Amino acid sequence: MKVIVDKDRCIASGQCVLAAAEVFDQDDDGIVEVLLENPAAAHYEDVRQAAAICPAAVIRLEEP
Structure with missing residues (x-):
């Protein structure tokens, strides 16, 4: 997965x-x-849960 x-x-x-x-954090402005x-x-x-609940739908997953 990417x-x-x-x-x-x-x-x-x-x-x-x-x-x-463990996979995501936020910078000083709160940006992913x-x-x-x-x-x-x-x-x-x-x-997968993070991608599903992101209100702006900015997370994309590439899976084999």
């Missing part, structure tokens, strides 16, 4: 961090930061 985000459209809600803190672009399989469910 995690791709559109930082320009991020509204800084922080839902991604709440769902998958990807900590693990290719997370381990153990994080897949949390990352």
Whole structure:
């Protein structure tokens, strides 16, 4: 899995961090930061949840 985000459209809600803190963080302005672009399989469910609940739909997942 590869995690791709559109930082320009991020509204800084922080839902991604709440769902998958090992994979996502926020910068000083609250904009999403990807900590693990290719997370381990153990994080897949949390990352999928983060993508699903993102209110701005800025998280895209590329899965094999």
